[in-house]
C-alpha cells in the first residue's frame with residue numbers, strides 16, 4: 637500500500653493471537669503514528685503489539701521508532717519494511733534506562749559523524765539509523781535484525797570495516813560511560 641501512495645502505513649497485530657488489530661496511515665511520507673486506542677495499548681504493560689510499517693526511503697528503524705519501542709512496554713516488536721525488499725526488526729530488552737541510553741547513543745553517533753566529516757571522510761546519512769541500531773544491539777538495549785536492500789548494501793560497502801568499528805565503539809563507549817554515571 638505504501639508503495640502505491642508513497643506514504644508510511646502501519647499494520648498492527650496482536651503478538652499473542654496473531655490477529656490484525658488496525659491498519660492506518662497519517663498520509664505522510666516520513667511518519668505514521670498509532671491511532672489513539674492502540675497507542676494506549678502500546679503504552680500499557682499488558683499490550684502485546686507487533687507493529688509493521690513501511691519506510692519509503694528504505695532506511696532502518698529511525699531514532700523516533702526506537703525511542704517509541706523502548707519507552708512503550710506494550711510494543712513487543714517493531715518492523716520497518718523498505719520498498720526495495722529490505723526489512724529491519726527490533727525488540728526492546730526493556731531496560732529501565734533504555735530511553736536515555738538511546739538518546740546518549742544517538743548524540744554520540746552525531747559527534748562521531750562530525751568527527752569523520754572534519755577528517756574528510758564523511759559517512760552517508762542514510763546509514764546513521766542502521767549504525768545506531770547496531771550499536772544499541774551490541775549495548776544490550778535492543779535486539780536488532782535486518783535484511784538490507786541494494787542501496788544500503790552499497791552504502792555499507794562504502795565504509796571500511798575500521799571506520800565502521802571505530803564509530804560503533806564511540807557509540808558503545810558513550811552508552812557504557814553514561815551507565816556508570818547514572
Ligand SMILES: [Zn+2]
Pocket residue numbers: 689691697698701716
Ligand atoms: Zn519508522
